[in-house]
Amino acid sequence: MDLINEIIARAKADRQRIVLPEGTEERTLKAADQVLADGVADIILIGNPEEINGLAAQWGLKNIDKATIIDPASHSKKEQYAELLCELRKKKGMTIEEARKLVLDPLYLGCLIIKNGDADGQLAGAQNTTGNVLRPALQIIKTAPGISVVSGGMLLITKAKEYGKDGLLVIADVAVLPNPTAEELAQIAVATGRTARVLANVEPKVAMLSFSTKGSAKHEMVDKVAEATRLAKELDPEMQIDGELQADAALVPSVGSSKAPGSAIAGQANTLVFPSLEVGNIAYKLVQRLGGAEAVGPVLQGMAAPVNDLSRGCSVQDIYRMIAITANQAIGAKKK
Known part of the structure; x- marks a missing residue:
């Protein structure tokens, strides 16, 4: 498909940092391995590093060591992200204790990584519902200027x-x-x-x-x-x-x-x-x-930074394509 190849080529030419919160999900890991092999994007996987590396070995994945792996339970910016979430949601009554619990949720953590400037986009949904994917995105990343709907x-x-x-x-x-x-x-x-x-x-x-x-x-x-x-x-x-x-x-x-x-x-x-x-x-x-x-899609649009939702029946190829699409959206968002 010419258009998909164009999208992949544009992603390779301006590599973006894409968060995959479902870091131990089989199709997600296999797609990430191929993305890293092809240089389509820089990948941030959320999950326990030992578990992720064990699964990569089990499935014969050779490139997962090129990914950044963030463990929700022990990463160095855990408290910083909790404070950021507390600040963003303080008008809704968020306490620092609640924020510390939520940063253990990979979907919240991924959005906070983006909000803090440490990543450019997120892709999830192979295991999670659309509502679970969108809720933290709308609370943390929010919609683009002039846009109130996704x-x-x-x-x-x-x-x-x-x-x-x-x-x-x-x-x-x-x-x-x-x-x-x-x-x-x-x-x-x-x-x-x-x-x-x-x-x-x-x-x-x-x-x-x-x-x-x-x-x-x-x-x-x-x-x-x-x-x-x-x-x-x-x-x-x-x-x-x-x-x-x-x-x-x-x-x-x-x-x-x-x-x-x-x-x-x-x-x-x-x-x-x-x-x-x-x-x-x-x-x-x-x-x-x-x-x-x-x-091809659907692609979520209207967010200040791209967060895309997969079908739970998606294939490895679907995830690969959507990583490239998310990267293109991130490139476009930076040009506005």
């Missing part, structure tokens, strides 16, 4: 080369927010455009999708998308965003010019924002199964 973007690599960037589309939200408000949808649009820049290396042309094009239908759901379009343009005036557009008007030049004459996005969109999670999730799965498209 959403799930996806790279959709289709066989229809005439659409998007040679068949590549960036889409959202497919994973997180069931029914966003107009304000939240605007933020999702801007965050997805940024994902398109960072991961797909394209200048985003963002279409706000609906069942209406430029007022062809009247409904409160259409009004929400139209308002979200206005707010998204205010949030990032330099990003190309238009709506509301039907999917064919967004993608097909002849339909776009007919239904939305004068629009710079209609018929040219490479980034699609769905009006709700329901629509986005159904749409990508249909395109994936019926159209033979490859769906």
Whole structure:
């Protein structure tokens, strides 16, 4: 896959420090071993060093000694991180005793390592639920400036080369927010455009999708998308965003010019924002199964530093790819 190879090459060219809190999980360790062998990222594993090295030997992994291994129970910055967490959460009533307990949790510890400037991104979820992965990230790393919601973007690599960037589309939200408000949808649009820049290396042309094009239908759901379009343009005036557009008007030049004459996005969109999670999730799965498209992600977007969530059914290859994607997000975050 050309795009995935590009993402890996960009990660190799500017190596980032990626935390893997599930440091004793088999697929995670095997992916980390390959990442270290290929020089895709610098890896920080959280777990007991003896256990991690024992498992590496058991599974014949040759590169784990290149990783930094942090033992939650005994590392040198344990108290420093506890004090940082206590300071971050003091308005919520956090005590230093509670903070000292939480820094033993690898998911909290990983986020604190990033917040303290000792790492650039985190990837977890092979063993943990999405809620467990996101909770410490939202409490510690928090969202990017101007963004208050986290959403799930996806790279959709289709066989229809005439659409998007040679068949590549960036889409959202497919994973997180069931029914966003107009304000939240605007933020999702801007965050997805940024994902398109960072991961797909394209200048985003963002279409706000609906069942209406430029007022062809009247409904409160259409009004929400139209308002979200206005707010998204205010949030990032330099990003190309238009709506509301039907999917064919967004993608097909002849339909776009007919239904939305004068629009710079209609018929040219490479980034699609769905009006709700329901629509986005159904749409990508249909395109994936019926159209033979490859769906890469979801990628969590909107965080101040990247924290990504894996499916618990993920493969070693999935984790390898997501480490490279997380590294690209970290590179992009530093350029803002």
